Amino acid sequence: LCTTNLPTPTIADGSTAFDVVLYTSSSGSGRTRTISGLNFSPDLVWSKRRSAAGRHVITDIVRGVNKEIFPNLTSAERTSTDGLTAFTSDGYSSGPDNGAFGWSSDSATFVNWAWDAGSSTVSNTDGSITSSVRANQTAGFSICTYTGSTGNQSFGHGLNTAPKFIAIKNRSSSANWFVMFDIGETYYKYGHFNTTDALANATAQPVSNTTVTLGNNNAWFGANGDNYVAYCMSPVAGYSAVGSYTGNGSSDGPFVHTGFKVAFILIKRSNSGSAWVIVDNKRDGYNETYKWLEPNTNNAEQSVTPVANVDFLSNGFKLRGNGATTNASG
Numbered sequence: 120l121c122t123t124n125l126p127t128p129t130i131a132d133g134s135t136a137f138d139v140v141l142y143t144s145s146s147g148s149g150r151t152r153t154i155s156g157l158n159f160s161p162d163l164v165w166s167k168r169r170s171a172a173g174r175h176v177i178t179d180i181v182r183g184v185n186k187e188i189f190p191n192l193t194s195a196e197r198t199s200t201d202g203l204t205a206f207t208s209d210g211y212s213s214g215p216d217n218g219a220f221g222w223s224s225d226s227a228t229f230v231n232w233a234w235d236a237g238s239s240t241v242s243n244t245d246g247s248i249t250s251s252v253r254a255n256q257t258a259g260f261s262i263c264t265y266t267g268s269t270g271n272q273s274f275g276h277g278l279n280t281a282p283k284f285i286a287i288k289n290r291s292s293s294a295n296w297f298v299m300f301d302i303g304e305t306y307y308k309y310g311h312f313n314t315t316d317a318l319a320n321a322t323a324q325p326v327s328n329t330t331v332t333l334g335n336n337n338a339w340f341g342a343n344g345d346n347y348v349a350y351c352m353s354p355v356a357g358y359s360a361v362g363s364y365t366g367n368g369s370s371d372g373p374f375v376h377t378g379f380k381v382a383f384i385l386i387k388r389s390n391s392g393s394a395w396v397i398v399d400n401k402r403d404g405y406n407e408t409y410k411w412l413e414p415n416t417n418n419a420e421q422s423v424t425p426v427a428n429v430d431f432l433s434n435g436f437k438l439r440g441n442g443a444t445t446n447a448s449g
Contacts, residue, residue, distance in 0.1 A: 128357030129257060133382060134158050136258040136358065139401040140231040150215035150223035154231070157209045162236035162253060163262060163350065164203060164211055165190070166221050167412055169402070169420040170228040173220030175412075178203040181240055181253050181262045182348055187221065188288050190312040190414040196290035196346075230402060230412070230420075232383060236262045245275030245329040250349075252277035259353035264290075267341040273330040274349070281326045282351035283361035286312065289338055290346040297339035299325065302363035308389060311339075312414045318389040363389065364438075368448030370425060372438025381436050384429065385414075386445050393444050398427050406430040407439045 130136055135158045144150045163179040175190040182188075184206065185199045201214030202222055211233070213222040222229070237255035248268055254261035254277030261282075265274040276282055283301040288294075296312040299321065307325060308318040325332045331349065333341035340347065354360050360377040366388075367373055386396045395414040402410045402420070410420050411427035421427075425440030438446045 144223040154210040159235040161233040176221030243275035246273035250274040284352040294338040366446040
């Protein structure tokens, strides 16, 4: 066995494009903080209070600092004065935000998930709707904003390969999130971050190597005149993957091959109503992991076994719990 016989990964070190940040906030004015030391300049940060209930919150560089959307809510975009206040070359700064609980509250623990979406935001005219796009083609991740228009419209995603995961949120009006997956079936499946609904089948192929096509005037993704943001991910060998597995209802659960050491896993049971689940490599820090958060609720971090018991491996992950949320039989 020799490492020179292995293929050279596109991204040799995944922490140069994604990382998990943990911290405990102080009290009062000490809740303001600066995160530094990341191996990249982040463009999207998703934050969640762990130690108590509090909304999930996402801020990205394309919409701008202090512009917040919430995975567990249908709410329109919120402008904050004390949320994420700056993106830096190796991190970001956030204010006290004691009202929204997205970034800080007195003596509470938080997790932040941060992604690199490239170095510049450009106008993209690949689709019928012009979009503003910040794309990291090497890491297969882009942030897109656009304004909805009547009729079947499309917007450019900037990745030059079809994204397999797309999350869209109406910024102007209250509406469900619209989240699409390619799990190897004829058409993409879709669901909503803010609900536990089973995933449904799209009725047409909505994605190409350059564009995402939207149905007619739907508030989830294309209402005329409403503003939207879309987060698009295309799998990159050795760094990211999108796929599916079938549960076996056993503590000796299925192994899911990704081809790289996993840091962040998002799981959704597709054929039945069930919570979304996020586990990562930092909050437990060892196998088996069992601490999870739910994008569809404001719940504090949970650790009741056997819901999200997972082994993080060098080339994928293995389910170790037999809970119906992540490993129901069949």
